[in-house]
Amino acid sequence: MTERQSFFLMKYNIVWFIDGLGMGGAERLLVPFLRRLNESHFSIRVCAFQVKEGNPMGVQLRRLGVTVDLLPIPHLRAPTAIPRLVRYLGQHRAHLVHTQLEFANTLGTVAARLRRLPTVATLHTFDDVASPGKEARRIRLMWWVLRHGCRRIIAVSDGLRGYVEQTARLPSARCLTLYNGIDLTRFCRQPPAARLALRRAWGIPPRAPLAISVAVLREPKGIQYMLRALPHLLRSWPDLRYLVVGGGAHEGALRALAGELGVTERVIFAGIRHDIPDLLNMSDLFVHPTREDALPTVLMEAMAVGLPLVASRVGGVPEMVHEGENGLLVPAEDIPQLIAACHQILDNPALAQQMSTAGQQIAAAQFNIDRQAQKLAQIYHELLS
Structure with missing residues (x-):
């Protein structure tokens, strides 16, 4: 030998x-x-x-x-x-x-x-x-x-x-x-029937737009910016829901902010979950409004499932979100730009579908x-x- x-x-x-x-x-x-x-x-x-x-x-x-x-x-x-x-x-x-x-x-x-x-x-x-x-x-x-x-x-x-x-x-x-x-056999698009079943289990109407964020709930993760964007988005999309997945020290402050903004009924604080692929599959848009991040795993998971992305232009995020291709980048802490980017995707199903396909291809090629x-x-x- x-x-x-x-x-x-x-x-x-x-x-x-x-x-x-x-x-x-x-x-x-x-x-x-x-x-x-x-x-x-x-x-x-x-x-x-x-x-x-x-x-x-x-x-x-x-x-x-x-x-x-x-x-x-x-x-x-x-x-x-x-x-x-x-x-x-x-x-x-x-x-x-x-x-x-x-x-x-x-x-x-x-x-x-x-x-x-x-x-x-x-x-x-x-x-x-x-x-x-x-x-x-x-x-x-x-x-x-x-x-x-x-x-x-x-x-x-x-x-x-x-x-x-x-x-x-x-x-x-x-x-x-x-x-x-990420494991692309675990994070993949499920058929429409599975998506509808998941929504029923969570009490979410079949056609209601659903935005999702997955994060450790710390202040730099920026969930508060999406909460502040929500009242503006609800004027155009009254049935919109926002699913916040994760736990952390900032959760109490975020719940209080949702109450102050009058959006408590449209925000679901799901806590720490181990069924992230299912939660992504029943959603329409992934929002990552962070102030800092090197290479967020959650963006890989979201694009592999086929969600269009709205994310802050910070750290390594632009290496993942290709502007206009699989999502949109916004300046960190810029609530008007965050609102505009969410609108652009929610108002344009063809663009959302294009970004969905591109995201899955990028996830397979890079991650x-x-x-x-x-x-x-x-x-x-x-x-x-």
């Missing part, structure tokens, strides 16, 4: 360090990526720092055969954090470490460097370091650690890669873009999880060979 043949027959132990296992975009991507990586030449372990036993994401991963360990680390300065991670990597005979999110990128990279293991870090967000607060100092520390200790730094969009190369001074030779991906997982596996092979 040649050395090359031996390399590809060997099962390599990959440890993924991640801050937690919540329902944000980075965490939700674990399942489709790890399902495919675990079926290749890798044995994957996930180690989460801030999560409770019985977490739904952890349960899902374990069903896939992925080992999930919970290693509580309360903060970056915890004196035992790095020694514990170093021991963990030794105990599980890790060959490579992949880190996700701030704490993991910082602590996991240091621990891997001490074990002399190659490290891959994924950056998911445009982090603001202009403020003098603790968060900015933590981000600057993460960047310093990645600059000196990480072999490959993955940005989830070209816009984010350019930002971190310039702002964080991360070496361009070690930075690359790898789009996230197929099988293709993206193969690219990630190739990065691992390059570092391990």
Whole structure:
């Protein structure tokens, strides 16, 4: 057997360090990526720092055969954090470490460097370091650690890669873009009968326009801008409903705002859901009014199902929403432009259908999880060979 043949027959132990296992975009991507990586030449372990036993994401991963360990680390300065991670990597005979999110990128990279293991870090967000607060100092520390200790730094969009190369001074030779991906067998258009059945279950009239947003309900996600647009849209479309999927600290304020605006009866706060493909399929328009986003997974999912998109022109969003082709871009926080874009699609069924078809084609070409997982596996092979 040649050395090359031996390399590809060997099962390599990959440890993924991640801050937690919540329902944000980075965490939700674990399942489709790890399902495919675990079926290749890798044995994957996930180690989460801030999560409770019985977490739904952890349960899902374990069903896939992925080992999930919970290693509580309360903060970056915890004196035992790095020694514990170093021991963990030794105990599980890790060959490579992949880190996700701030704490993991910082602590996991240091621990891997001490074990002399190659490290891959994924950056998911445009982090603001202009403020003098603790968060900015933590981000600057993460960047310093990645600059000196990480072999490959993955940005989830070209816009984010350019930002971190310039702002964080991360070496361009070690930075690359790898789009996230979704399971196109799960996110696909369902037949009209299924759509009608879903609407009946939610009490939504068959012909009522339904706009949907899926997000962690934080203030920067911008759901409040769509709520403020709603009274204007209801003048033209009295039966319009707005479905808000997700939970978070801002939910109470959003419910109160809907009440102040008099649109409570037209807004459905669905909470955290695990039937996102169904909810997208019964909708007519996906609205993503965020103030910041690197490469929102929800836009991939919406276009794969065939929804026309209205989204803020921020971060990596223009790499996904091709203006006039699969959706419309608006300036962040610009409510009049948001209203106009929603009107343009709702008033023009032919345009909406054209955008639906284009979106499905773009999702298949750019965001197929099988293709993206193969690219990630190739990065691992390059570092391990």
